[in-house]
Amino acid sequence: MAAARNDVSNDVNKALQRAFEELADGLDLLGESSFRSASHRRVARAIGDLTAPIDQLGDDPAQLRARLEAIPGIGEGATRRILEFVEHGEIADHVEILERVPGGLFQLLQVPGLGPKAVRTLWQELGVQGVDDLRRELDSGRVESLPRMGRKTVQNLRSALEFLTRTRDRLPVALAMPLALDLRDGLRSVEPEARVEIAGSLRRGVETIGDLDLVAAHHDPAARRRLAEAFVNDGRVTDVLASGERKCSVRLSAGGHAIQADLRLGEPAAFGAALHYFTGSKEHNVLMRQIAIGFGRRLNEYGLFEGDEPRPQDHGGTPLAGAEEAELYDALGLPFIPAELREEAFDPARVGLEALRDLLARLIDEDQIVADLHTHSTASDGRHSLEELVAIARRRGLAVLAVTDHSRSSVLAGGLEIDALREHVAAIRELAAGLDDLVLLAGAEVDILPDGSLDYPDEVLAELDVVVASPHVSLSQDRATATRRLLAAIRNPHVHILGHPTGRIVGRRRGLQPDIDALCAAASEHGTALELNANPRRLDLDDAALRRAVEVGCLVAIDTDAHSDAQFGYLSYGVRTARRAGLPADSCVNTWEPERLRDWLADKSVGARGR
DNA sequence: GCCGTTTTCGGCCCGACTGTTTTCAGTCG
Numbered sequence: 001m002a003a004a005r006n007d008v009s010n011d012v013n014k015a016l017q018r019a020f021e022e023l024a025d026g027l028d029l030l031g032e033s034s035f036r037s038a039s040h041r042r043v044a045r046a047i048g049d050l051t052a053p054i055d056q057l058g059d060d061p062a063q064l065r066a067r068l069e070a071i072p073g074i075g076e077g078a079t080r081r082i083l084e085f086v087e088h089g090e091i092a093d094h095v096e097i098l099e100r101v102p103g104g105l106f107q108l109l110q111v112p113g114l115g116p117k118a119v120r121t122l123w124q125e126l127g128v129q130g131v132d133d134l135r136r137e138l139d140s141g142r143v144e145s146l147p148r149m150g151r152k153t154v155q156n157l158r159s160a161l162e163f164l165t166r167t168r169d170r171l172p173v174a175l176a177m178p179l180a181l182d183l184r185d186g187l188r189s190v191e192p193e194a195r196v197e198i199a200g201s202l203r204r205g206v207e208t209i210g211d212l213d214l215v216a217a218h219h220d221p222a223a224r225r226r227l228a229e230a231f232v233n234d235g236r237v238t239d240v241l242a243s244g245e246r247k248c249s250v251r252l253s254a255g256g257h258a259i260q261a262d263l264r265l266g267e268p269a270a271f272g273a274a275l276h277y278f279t280g281s282k283e284h285n286v287l288m289r290q291i292a293i294g295f296g297r298r299l300n301e302y303g304l305f306e307g308d309e310p311r312p313q314d315h316g317g318t319p320l321a322g323a324e325e326a327e328l329y330d331a332l333g334l335p336f337i338p339a340e341l342r343e344e345a346f347d348p349a350r351v352g353l354e355a356l357r358d359l360l361a362r363l364i365d366e367d368q369i370v371a372d373l374h375t376h377s378t379a380s381d382g383r384h385s386l387e388e389l390v391a392i393a394r395r396r397g398l399a400v401l402a403v404t405d406h407s408r409s410s411v412l413a414g415g416l417e418i419d420a421l422r423e424h425v426a427a428i429r430e431l432a433a434g435l436d437d438l439v440l441l442a443g444a445e446v447d448i449l450p451d452g453s454l455d456y457p458d459e460v461l462a463e464l465d466v467v468v469a470s471p472h473v474s475l476s477q478d479r480a481t482a483t484r485r486l487l488a489a490i491r492n493p494h495v496h497i498l499g500h501p502t503g504r505i506v507g508r509r510r511g512l513q514p515d516i517d518a519l520c521a522a523a524s525e526h527g528t529a530l531e532l533n534a535n536p537r538r539l540d541l542d543d544a545a546l547r548r549a550v551e552v553g554c555l556v557a558i559d560t561d562a563h564s565d566a567q568f569g570y571l572s573y574g575v576r577t578a579r580r581a582g583l584p585a586d587s588c589v590n591t592w593e594p595e596r597l598r599d600w601l602a603d604k605s606v607g608a609r610g611r
Numbered sequence: 612g613c614c615g616t617t618t619t620c621g622g623c624c625c626g627a628c629t630g631t632t633t634t635c636a637g638t639c640g
Contacts, residue, residue, distance in 0.1 A: 033612085035612065035613085035622090035623060036612050036613095037612090038612080038613095038623080039612035039613055039623095040612075042612090042613080043612085043613095072613095072614095073612095073613075073614095074613090075612065075613050075614080076612090076613090077612055077613085078612075078613090112638090112639085113629095113637095113638070113639090114638085115637060115638050115639085116637095116638095117636080117637060117638085118637075118638085147631090148630075148631060148632085148636070148637075149630090149631085150630060150631060150632095151630095152629080152630060152631085153629090153630065153631085156629090156630090200640090211640090213640085241628090241629090241639095242627080242628050242629070242639090243628090244627065244628055244629090245627090246626090246627060246628090247626095247627050247628065247640095249628085249639085249640095262639095262640075264627095277625090277626090277640090278640080280640080282624095282640070285624070285625085285640090286623095286624050286625095287624095288624090289624040289625070290623090290624070292624090293624085294616095294617095298624095298625085299624080299625085300624085300625055300626065301625080301626070301627095302626090310625085310626095311625090311626080
């Protein structure tokens with residue numbers, strides 16, 4: 001399927017990001033300074049983090065230049081190149097690199113085990129210009145004649161190429177998390193006394209996962225060996241990449257997906273340092289180590305040590321901290337930064353220590369959520385009756401549950417005609433009247449039709465306690481049309497929540513690409529909440545868009561969109577994403593006391609800015 | 612290439628593991 005080109009301006013960011021990545025890779029392949037290439041990579045990341053099209057960052061070139069240079073990591077050179085791209089559609093340095101370096105070499109860098117040095121050697125010595133050339137040369141036996149290339153390396157490259165064809169994309173968190181939990185629990189059952197935790201980007205709440213990271217600690221070396229053996233001998237393992245005393249690395253095949261998994265092993269006294277190191281992000285680790293240096297200390301995965309001696313753990317050094325992550329932050333004069341915030345965007349040096357402390361004090365936590373305002377019953381495509389939903393909500397400790405079945409246009413999902421909706425609402429209200437421990441609300445998930453009108457007339461919407469308005473069809477509209485469509489829903493006085501605003505499916509469907517800033521401004525003005533749909537296949541809005549919403553101070557609704565009991569468990573995915581955006585609990589309507597929630601539902605203008 | 616409560620020049624995180632080597636380069640996270 002061709003990628004939807006419904007958003008020309010954001011393609012500018014994508015193209016620029018790619019240009020800087022290729023600049024970096026190209027310099028590496030040419031053997032240039034690794035600091036220059038690292039710098040280009042940092043610029044590429046910074047561009048990838050932008051939510052607005054880069055050419056719309058300023059009204060004129062001077063303003064654009066100033067805004068660009070204010071972004072950490074983007075200096076004079078990168079600014080010049082970006083402006084050059086905006087004006088001419090290409091960057092001379094980038095074009096030159098592409099002329100000097102065969103395009104296939106960039107793909108070769110993606111082959112696990114092949115780095116810039118090896119690719120350069122293959123290119124210069126054997127004329128290898130891409131994956132097909134490499135396959136041929138591996139078969140010819142000539143690769144083995146190169147320096148530092150032996151039989152084992154050739155064998156590893158063969159299986160790496162095979163792995164690469166099976167892992168075109170990163171794994172959506174919905175698939176990665178169950179696998180990681182299973183691996184974790186398997187290790188825990190092998191050594192019940194061991195501490196075993198999931199680390200890596202999965203712990204940070206990233207929506208797609210490149211590989212799985214686990215950390216385990218046990219005081220007994222024999223127990224650690226048993227953990228390592230269990231890990232590399234798992235039935236799903238297809239290749240063992242490394243198997244050492246402290247680190248094991250394997251490739252797994254599960255449910256039709258191939259993914260790499262790494263296990264880090266150590267002493268309980270260093271568990272916090274290891275967990276911290278293996279959780280990342282890489283940028284956060286670098287930052288923490290730099291801060292440690294500022295204190296005249298050294299941070300590594302064994303702990304925080306006094307002095308600047310390399311490998312202090314080997315010289316009988318006793319760490320100042322290491323058993324728990326919190327000790328590391330404390331010893332470096334920082335507040336504990338939760339895993340979801342260990343990204344460049346929340347760098348303490350960038351946001352300021354005071355602002356960071358304030359953000360952490362207000363940051364949303366899963367146990368603060370007491371309401372789910374978007375769920376489905378058997379009236380449309382849900383699995384449970386109203387009575388069953390009430391039982392589930394009670395068991396899960398909710399104070400408020402809204403049943404929001406589909407509207408009439410969603411025929412396949414069993415959307416309700418107006419008469420059926422009214423009967424359904426009456427049934428919900430009757431059941432609600434007999435409850436004293438749960439507020440049960442009658443609502444609907446109303447389709448936002450392609451032209452921005454809603455699937456029920458206003459007088460019907462007015463009869464409901466909660467209206468979630470969501471786009472379900474025409475999800476390839478252009479940016480301007482999509483923005484107009486969603487703005488119309490946000491401005492409707494009967495709409496409380498804009499449900500899964502883009503309609504994207506992680507890794508599969510791009511969905512609408514509206515002007516997020518315009519949506520946030522309107523939502524803020526009208527007191528409408530933007531949904532963070534917690535279904536891990538959706539996570540819509542995503543963390544970057546939600547960060548914009550947080551900056552503007554919009555109301556946000558984190559709802560599960562549950563169609564079954566198990567799907568109420570999606571909440572944790574939603575909360576992790578919300579934390580990645582720095583969402584304060586108070587901005588999330590699902591944390592509000594039922595009384596306050598009712599007031600807002602009765603008149604959402606009480607939630608609008610400046611009221 | 613970027614950056615500065617040590618610096619506008621001189622640095623830029625730290626360690627595990629493998630495979631090919633007789634002491635370590637390359638890759639990875």
